Amino acid sequence: MSVRHFLTLNDFRPEELQRIIERAVELKDAHRNGQLTPTLQGRTLAMLFEKASTRTRVSFEAGMAQLGGHALFLAPGDTQLGRGETIEDTARVISRMVDAVMIRNHSQALLERFAEYSRVPVINALTDRFHPCQLMADMQTWIEARGRIAGCTAAWVGDGNNMCQSYIHAARQFGFSLRIATPPGYEPDADIVDRGGAAVRLGNDPAAAVDGVDLVITDTWTSMGGDHERDQRLADFRAFQVNAALMARAAPDALFMHCLPAHRGEEVTDEVIDGPQSLVWEEAENRLHVQKALLEFLIRPVTERG
Template sequence: MNVRHFLRLSDLSPSELRALLQRAIALKKIQRDGERYAPCAGRTLAMIFEKSSTRTRVSFETGMAQLGGHALFLSPRDTQLGRGESVEDTAKVISRMVDMVMIRTFGHDNLLRFAAASRVPVINGLSDDHHPCQLLADLMTATEHWGDLRGRTVAYIGDGSNNMAHSWMEAAQVFDFRLRIGSPAGYVPSAGMLQSGGDQVTVLHDAVAAVRGANLIVTDVWTSMGQEEEAAARKAILAPFQVNATLMAAAAPDALFMHCLPAHRGEEVSAEVIDGPRSVVWEEAENRLHAQKALMEFLFGIGPVAALQGD
């Protein structure tokens, strides 16, 4: 069997993704019931971080421990990548010593190059173009609340050109829901990314119009790592796209709010929204752990979802 990688949401088929979400929910119950499930004993996950993180590191490291395996943290100071070794050479060496690799990086091309040279599965823990692991957690959270997103409307508000918007666009196509992206001009997805969402995606330059009647409101920070010099300009341009109580009032009465975190209260979201009763942000954050356990189990070729590979 060819090595499977998870570099973007569309690397898995719709049936695999749906089964993966159900498996994540089952693994969450196993953990909460105090059962021991350790199918990854003797296996090692290498975690390569070019970008810092709280949720990505803690969820992958804890998840691998709960599955009975070991996670190895590697920062730029801990590998020869930080001293000029090629991505391909690093991949060839590391993949001969570990069983899976997770990379959190800037350029998506680095992930593609690493995966092409790797003998083991590679997971995108975040790149500038995609954040598929976060989408697994978000979709799992929505599944827990509604069972399915099919036919519902999601509004993504803020910078529509970033990795979260891109991954939500892929999700809309796979899970058959409507996605409205509310962004100012100049902060919209590329034409190529819009194609990945097909007819499911609409781009609007008015935040209220984007959220009107929506079931789920999603946002992200206005300034990502590597964009710090643009922070002041971004704040001024994106200010009308803050998710606050006024904006939430235009959504469906039972609408939920998500944010991948970290959050800047008073910028992309008000405190009354993120800390309010319609926020599922903390469930969403916890679900990174369980969704990624299901993903690792699948890529290792173990567990009930592995049988679907190739469907």
């Protein structure tokens, strides 16, 4: 059987994504009840980080420990990849020693090259184009709060970045409508929007995008490594802040999400992120549980999955 990778949400069928989320809820309940789930005992995850992160490292490392396995943290200077070894050679070597590889880096193309030469599953923990693990946590959070999300409507307000592009994939895979509002020139990739089809509506008016929706999502206006653009972005995005006035245009029971870290007072106000409609802390915790379910799905033999 060929190796399965998780490079985008589109690598799995909708029913597989749903099954992973259902398992994540089970693992979350078990963890909160103090029940041990050592389903990956003796298994090892290599974690390759080109971009730093709090939530990604803690959630994957803690997740493997809770499943009875082990995680190896590898910063750029810890591997020969940082000294000129080819992606292909690094993939060939590392994948002979571990059971899965998690990569958080700047380039989706590099991730795909690594996966092509890997003998074990490769997980996208964030690239310049997509952030599928975060979307799985978001979908788990939405389902836990509202049950069924098919047929609902979400609004993305802000930069058409990797999170936005993964939300486009999620809209198709989970059956909800997505309205996107970005400043002119900050839209997501046109080909990704086109493949979103009728599920996606793109515009430049945050008020119109949020009107009556069930979920409002945003992200930082300046991504890691983009400090040289900060002043220009602050000016361009000023009208795209998610504040109480904007949230009031959504449905009365609308939810708010943000993948964190948040730049409070920029893309979101304290009143919203700390308010009763915000699920950001549950969303952050769910990275742990849904990634455990994903690791189980990819690493455990098919006969053990049930």
